[in-house]
Amino acid sequence: MITSVRLINFKNFADETLKLGPFTVIVGANASGKSNIRDAFRFLHGIGRGYSLAEIIGGKIGVGGQLEWEPLRGAMNEIIRMSDHGPSGIETFHIIVDTDITGQSASYWIELLLNHGTNDGFLVAYENLTADGTSILETQGPEPKTDILADDGVEAGIYPPLHRFHPTLTEMQRSSYVRREVHEIYGLLGRMRFYDFDVAQLRIPTPPGALEIGDKGQNLATVLESIYSDREKRTILLSWFEELTPMDVRGLEFPRDPSGRIHLHIVDGNDRRFSADSASGGTLKFLAVLASLLANDQPRLCFFEEIDAGIHPSRLWLLVDLIESQTKLNGFQVVTTTHSPAMLDWISDQTFENTSIVYRDEDSNDSTIREVVGLPIIQKLRKSQGLGRLLLTGWIENTLSALADKDEQSRGSDERSDHP
Ligand SMILES: Nc1ncnc2c1ncn2[C@@H]1O[C@H](COP(=O)(O)OP(=O)(O)OP(=O)(O)O)[C@@H](O)[C@H]1O
Ligand SMILES: [Mg+2]
Structure with a gap:
């Protein structure tokens, strides 16, 4: 599990850390x-897919000319x-990503340097992987060298500069004698998924054989059919789906058209069939979330953009419950x-502990990331008013603004006392 991600000089973050739990909510x-x-x-996922830095940032065209990886x-x-x-x-x-893999803490740090010399954009400036405080892989220096701790824990090797356009982690995971943490972190980064569902995409009949749902919701019918063929998963899928919709759902069907594409039909209690094309946007969105969470090819981390969009506030509890x-x-x-304030009202105490706000002060371009649970008196206010209301009324942001002013003032008075 990833326990935190720290960003230094990345986009509008000077040095901020996002804490993660099983379910992490980001508002702002x-x-x-x-x-x-x-x-x-x-970016981290691009590393785990084995891409070069130029590909991670600039995109990758796959075999067949299709866009395999969207640029950042x-x-x-x-x-x-x-x-x-x-x-x-x-x-x-x-x-910097901190993880908790198989009961030990491991931390992976990568620093990228803007490369003015070529069109390749960035070079690896520094890389370090530690597990329980022991350095396993470290690349550094103006002519970087990599120190590697081998899997017997004793033998250390020093390697000449590796291909600086690729993260060393990517290069070293190809080797079988490096410590298992190299493979584990690489695997963890590679098994992320990103979703930002587009309802129009969810209505389209899909080709057979696709194993996973795409970031815009491609392949929904195909992936649902494969989940549906597993009896246990089918029961879970239908029980969540029945709760969401006012329809009396009896099941799903996946007929083929003459070109072999798979259609999604919802069957109701009167044996009527509704195509995905006529289903509501919220229904399809919920099915897409179910498909991404129950898919056979299970990722380790799913990142959703505005998961609540298109789902009625009264049904959001179901989504929160499901996740x-x-x-x-x-x-x-x-x-x-x-x-969504309504979504925040439904989160459990554990998810509350893993809810962060991204806050940007009016006169600054930089943002801070704060754990909401750390705000003064929030526990009490959450009980009396609900977290959603605190977001809706601007209480959370006003409190952060007041805290920032207070910090500013105390820094000002420190400076004054230094220079009387
Ligand atoms: N290199 C950079 N340095 C400083 N600020 C940047 C940089 N790149 C992007 N930004 C800032 O980040 C902002 C975009 O942030 P982002 O898209 O993450 O917002 P968001 O919180 O997702 O908003 P929304 O809720 O509208 O989707 C831009 O308006 C820009 O000001
Ligand atoms: Mg956004």
């Missing part, structure tokens, strides 16, 4: 930086934090951004 105003956090997770948002030089007055002169950014029950399973994690 428009343009505060929630999707920038998603970009950081996509923004231009190359927009990844590094800009100051309030334009380019900051900063040349590197860092992403909280699914993330009880062996290290599976869900992260979502949301603007």
Whole structure:
């Protein structure tokens, strides 16, 4: 499980850390930086897919000419934090991910340097993987060398500069004698999924054979059919789905058209069939969330953009309930951004502990990430008013603004006392 992600000079974060739990909720105003956090997770996932830095940032065209990997948002030089007055002169950014793999803590740190010399954008400046405080892989220096701890724990090797356009983690995981943590972290990063469902996409009949749902919701019918063929999963899927919809759902069907594409039909208690094309947007969205959480090819972490969008506030408890029950399973994690006060009202105490706000002060470009649970008197107010109301009325943001002012004042008075 990923326990935290720290961002240094990445987009609009100077040095901020997001704490993660089984279910992590990220709130914050428009343009505060929630999707920038998603970009950081996509960067990490790109490493776990074995891509070069240029591919992670600029996108990758796969065999057949299809876009296999979407570029990160923004231009190359927009990844590094800009100051309030334009380019900051900063040349590197860092992403640090802390994990809890098989009962021990492991931390992976990567620092990327803007490379003015070529069109390749970035080079690895520094990389380090530690497990329970022991360094397992470390790449550093102006002519980087990599120290590696072998799997017997004794033998250490020093390697000449590796391909600096690829993370060393990617290079070293190909080797069988490196410590298992190298493979574990690489595997963890590779098993993330990102979803931002588009209802129009969910209505389209889908080709057979697809194993997983795409980031916009591609392959919904195919993936649902495969979940449906597993008796145990079918029962889970239908019981959640029945709760969501006012329809008396009897089941799902997956007829083929002459071209072999799979259609999704919902069958009601009167044996009527409704095609995905006529189903409501919220119904399809909920089915897509179910498909992503129950898919046979189970990822370790699913990151949703505004998971609540299109789902009625009175049904959001079901969505929260579904995610909280699914993330009880062996290290599976869900992260979502949301603007929904109603969703916040339904989260459990544990999810509350893992809810963060991204906050951007009016006169700054930088944002901070704060655990909501750490705000003064929030526990009491959550009980009396509900967390949703505290977001809706602006209490959370006003409190952060007041705390920032107080910090500013105390820094000012410290400076004055230094220079009487
Ligand atoms: N390199 C950078 N340096 C400083 N700020 C940046 C950089 N790149 C992007 N930003 C800021 O990040 C903002 C976009 O943030 P993001 O898309 O994450 O917002 P969001 O919280 O997801 O908003 P919404 O709720 O509207 O989706 C931009 O408005 C820009 O100000
Ligand atoms: Mg966004």
